[in-house]
Amino acid sequence: MEEESQFSPIIDHQDATFVFIKYNNIYVVATCKQNVNVALIQAFLFKLVQVFMEYFKELEEESIRDNFVIIYELLDEMMDFGYPQTTEGKILREYITQEGHKLEAPRPPMAVTNAVSWRSEGIKYRKNEVFLDVIESVNLLANANGTVLQSEIVGNVKMRVFLSGMPELRLGLNDKVQFEHAGRGKSKAVELEDVKFHQCVRLSRFENDRTISFIPPDGEFELMNYRLMTVVKPLIWIEAVVERFSHSRVEYMIKAKSQFKRRSTANNVEIIIPVPRDADTPKFKASIGNVKYTPEETAFVWYIKSFPGGKEYLMRAHFNLPSVVSEEVEGKRPVKIKFEIPYFTTSGIQVRYLKIIEKSGYQALPWVRYITQNGDYQIRMGLICFRLFELLVSNCAVREALELLIW
Structure with missing residues (x-):
């Protein structure tokens, strides 16, 4: 392979x-x-x-x-x-x-055979609605000391359209080029890169005034995707303290910190920490969520169902190392993180308006939702002495840290 x-x-x-x-x-x-x-x-x-x-x-x-x-x-x-x-x-x-x-x-x-080959005529709905999702995936690689080595945002605008007739939709975003044309360059705007549209979008109109105008297909489709090559501050940061006792056991102290605004919450967070291949007899204690050992992936996973912004949590893991093998450098395998943050975008992209124009003049309801999720999101682990535990928990509740030390 x-x-x-x-x-x-x-x-x-x-x-x-x-x-x-x-x-x-x-x-x-x-x-x-x-x-x-x-x-x-x-x-x-x-x-x-x-x-x-x-x-x-x-x-x-x-x-x-x-x-x-x-x-x-x-x-x-x-x-x-x-x-x-x-x-x-x-x-x-x-x-x-x-x-x-x-x-x-x-x-x-x-x-x-029509010019609009992606939509049939005569479509009718009793309730006319449009659902628009702006979904951004964050690809990130950072080293143990907090330096972001590589990062990018990959965005998708997905739609579910339930509209009668042959409606024309016009979508306006806080696109930097559009704001500069309108003399509003100082406003908060996003510079879209590598934009790719569905075939329904009138490209000439977009090139002229950055208006996304289109007659949509019926049902679900991807309207556009884009990419932003920018330095992204890690939304969820992991610090890992590892101590290995010469072929007998290994202990981990993990601190997870959410670095986005307090009004947002990350859901279904999974923090995947690699362990040596010969590790067994796991013991875990976490201040929140639950931890599971996955030997098929030679890792353990810390599940946190709800992770509010501006919070820090601790987890401790203990493994036995029964076999005598060569030293494995844990730093070679990074920590992987999965998450989803609703009502939040990393790039700051916003839908300014979504207009629906149809000759019969019916009223339609547009619904807009924002989601940020992980892409290839990895943080490298450093080899740190376990005695530096005091530094790791300096910003956490002392009582919570002490409880984790007691098995």
């Missing part, structure tokens, strides 16, 4: 080029004999996987064998003569079904 991960997704062989992606245990491969846009091919392959997932729920070898005929029909409709055609799963499902073969083939919906 390690050798496979080193393969380039683009392979030239004689007079042919192979472009592939991997999903689960399946390779999806495209071949070409001309100088083509490889980024376009890969985008199509990812879209192909997405459509298959909409049809089969799971994309594996078995689902491909069981649905070979449907896959053949989908490929025939999604690409003609090497050019992508209809790639919206919701539209394809209107005339490519998983039912048995019929003598009269169903007619493709008008959306296939």
Whole structure:
């Protein structure tokens, strides 16, 4: 598997080029004999996987064998003569079904030949609503002394649209470029980078005045994603004190600190701390939450269901080391953290407005939600003497720390 991960997704062989992606245990491969846009091919392959997932729920070898005929029909409709055609799963499902073969083939919906190929006409809802989620994932790598070595924010704007007719939506964000055009450069704004839109967005309008204008697909879809290469202050910081007693036992003192505003709360926090491979007989004591040993991952996990901002918590772990093995440097394997913070964005992005325009003039309710979650979030552990425990707990309640020392 390690050798496979080193393969380039683009392979030239004689007079042919192979472009592939991997999903689960399946390779999806495209071949070409001309100088083509490889980024376009890969985008199509990812879209192909997405459509298959909409049809089969799971994309594996078995689902491909069981649905070979449907896959053949989908490929025939999604690409003609090497050019992508209809790639919206919701539209394809209107005339490519998983039912048995019929003598009269169903007619493709008008959306296939219309300018708006991602939305069918005649959609009606009794209650018109739009749900918009701004979800940001924080990728971070920091060393033991608090220096952030690498960080970025990956954002997604996802929508669930339940609107009648052919509505036009206009979304305004606190985009830095837009604010500068309007003479409001001093206002709090976010400089979006590497922005990618759904095909429904009018790109020319966005380039002109940074307005995101579109006729949305029906149901759930991803409107846009973006990336911010910026130094992110760790939202949850971990300090670990480790003492190893020459092949007999190892002890950990862990301090977790939330470094976001007090009015926010991180939910379902998981702090994954690595241990030596030969560790056993675990003992844990935590000031909050619960701790579980996961030997298959050679780590233990500290679960905290609710972690308010501006708080510090302590946990102590003890393991026996029964076997005689070479010293393992704990600092090589970082601590991993999982979390989700609702009603909060790291970048500060905000939805300024979401307008819904439809010729019938009906009233619609827009709902906006913000979520920040972990991406690849890691903090390296340092080798620290256990006698420095006093420094670790200097800002924590002394009583709480003393209780953790008593087994």
